Amino acid sequence: MSSTVAVIGAGTIGRSFAFLFARSGYTVRVFDPRSDLAQVVAGLQAEVTADASARNELASQVGTVEIAETVEAAVAGVVFVQEAGPEDPESKPVLFSQIAEAAPTETVFATSSSTIPASVIAAALPESAASRVIVGHPFNPPHLMPLVEVVPSPQTSQETVDAAVEFYRSCGREPVVLRREIRGFVGNRLQNALMKEAISLVQNGVVTAEDLDSVLKNSLGLRWSAIGQFEGMHFGGGEAGIRGFMDHIGPAFAAIEDLPVDVDPAAMEDVFEQVEEAYGPTPTPQAAAVRDRIQKAVLEARGQGR
Secondary structure, eight states, rough: OOOOOEEESHHHHHHHHHHHHHHHEEEEEEEOOTTTHHHHHHHHHHHHHHHHHHHTGGGSOOEEEEEOOSSSHHHHOEEEEEEEEOOOOOHHHHHHHHHHSSTTTTTTEEEEEEOOOOHHHHHTSSSHTTTTTTEEEEEESSTTTTTEEEEEEOOHHHHHHHHHHHHHHTTTOEEEEEEEEEEETHHHHHHHHHHHHHHHHTTTTSOOOHHHHHHHHHTTTHHTTTSHHHEEEEEEEEHHHHHHHHHHTTHHHHHOOOOOOOEEEGOOOOOEEEHHHHHSSOHHHHHHHHHHHHHHHHHHHOOOOO
């Protein structure tokens, strides 16, 4: 089996995936029409080398990042393609047709899309190629966050699903296979529900944006780093587990009223101002570094500090 993979798109997600794959021992070919691709690839290779050195790994234990001049050159002979181009439902099918024509007949075609289902991307492809298209949706940054949502279309073969899961696991990720296509997948749907509730609480004067974040970081966020939603409910029910939880807490939770919420940017000016006052007008590299340091520490505590 080939140990070479392709990353199409060298934006934030594509670069992170390329780093992850190379760190996991694969030769990674990167294509992007951006004019500074050579510098981007050189920077990624330097990061991979520095990371290996920090982990006391030999050069032979990690892969390399290479530049590809065309899509066709990137996917020639590869076992896996991770597409991370613009979120455009018109351009992605065209790109995947280009990929399918040039890649080997067993190659898995994964898209990082967070909104476009595999069935839309594969609609114009012949069945043999459509069966190998799948969503591999990460949480940003994918080289740090373990989750990859693997979302097949009705045309995706079980062999493709299995191969995608095996590949992501070989990179130390935690793939979760969704049983059917749905807009937003699972992670973003949960995030969307919590985002709307958070906005509504601030808009209705219940709490400030900064204090809401403090609530999350010091309760639910801390708990969720150790257990999931349903597991937490199961613990909360004592000896009766989740059934006891719902018997005792369910009615009270069901009685919690919904607050009005308006996510139109014009209606969110007060929320914007509170967030910018708390964290500055734009996120800083220093703040991102602190975030990543904490996340790495959590992963190491969970035994996932790869």
